[in-house]
Amino acid sequence: MHYFTKNFFCTIRNSIEMLTRLIPSQSTRVGTCRFVLAPMFRSIARVVVPVGVVSVSVLASLANAQIAPDMPNPIKAPNPLTTTISIFRSNMQDKIMKAAEAMPDSKYSYRPTKDVRSFAEILNHVADISYYLCANAKNEARPVIATEKNSKPEIIAYLKGAFEYCDGAYSGFTDAHLNDPADFWGHNTNKMFILTQLASHDALHYGNLVTYLRLNDLTPSGGWF
Numbered sequence: 088m089h090y091f092t093k094n095f096f097c098t099i100r101n102s103i104e105m106l107t108r109l110i111p112s113q114s115t116r117v118g119t120c121r122f123v124l125a126p127m128f129r130s131i132a133r134v135v136v137p138v139g140v141v142s143v144s145v146l147a148s149l150a151n152a153q154i155a156p157d158m159p160n161p162i163k164a165p166n167p168l169t170t171t172i173s174i175f176r177s178n179m180q181d182k183i184m185k186a187a188e189a190m191p192d193s194k195y196s197y198r199p200t201k202d203v204r205s206f207a208e209i210l211n212h213v214a215d216i217s218y219y220l221c222a223n224a225k226n227e228a229r230p231v232i233a234t235e236k237n238s239k240p241e242i243i244a245y246l247k248g249a250f251e252y253c254d255g256a257y258s259g260f261t262d263a264h265l266n267d268p269a270d271f272w273g274h275n276t277n278k279m280f281i282l283t284q285l286a287s288h289d290a291l292h293y294g295n296l297v298t299y300l301r302l303n304d305l306t307p308s309g310g311w312f
Contacts, residue, residue: 166262172282173257179289180250182307183213186296187246189305192239199302206299210242213292214249220285221249221256223269224278253285 187210190197195207204212214236222229230252236245265279297307 166260168262168265168279169257169260169282172279172286176253176257176282176286176289179286179293180253182293183210183289183296184243184246184250186293186300186307187239187243189300189307190239190296190303194303195239195242197299197303199299204295206296207237207239207242209292209295209299210246211236213289214242214246216288217249217253217285220281220288221253223271224256224260224281224285257282 190206196205198205198208218229218232232245232248236242260278260282265277265282267278269276269278269281271280271284300307
């Protein structure tokens with residue numbers, strides 16, 4: 088793809104040079120106005136060619152995106168819609184757990200500014216919301232967790248417990264029940280909203296975790312894509 092981008096740029100550049108040689112440099116009358124076509128064409132090319140090259144570069148980056156060959160496929164699953172939501176959530180869960188493992192214990196209190204959550208607080212928040220939403224999806228009271236969660240091992244254990252609890256909400260859930268009624272902090276909704284909100288919430292805060300890792304010269308990893 089790198090060579091494609093380079094060759095594409097060279098082809099466009101050569102084509103423009105050939106066309107500008109063919110276009111007369113003298114001014115040309117169009118109606119009551121005169122235009123000098125060759126310089127005008129070159130000016131347009133200065134804008135169009137860089138835009139085209141950037142577009143091709145973006146396409147090249149997308150083509151080179153790493154998607155694992157073992158990424159689950161929900162199409163033939165007995166409950167494809169529920170399975171699709173579960174795959175998305177599992178991917179985010181995997182990324183979050185690996186981010187939690189990657190950050191040193193000494194950096195769990197790290198926060199870029201005083202106005203945002205620390206790394207530890209984000210993980211605790213993700214676990215809290217996971218318990219809340221999955222208890223809602225399972226039609227049961229949220230489990231009471233009495234353990235203090237301050238150190239890295241304690242927080243990771245809490246997060247792991249929350250994710251395992253949510254596994255129970257997703258497993259055995261069928262597409263036929265996605266529209267069953269549910270409550271979202273006093274608002275009437277359905278189970279599909281709860282399950283998709285959970286995965287969306289995980290993705291939202293994984294973005295925070297990635298930033299925190301990068302700011303500490305650590306590379307996030309994990310997930311199918």
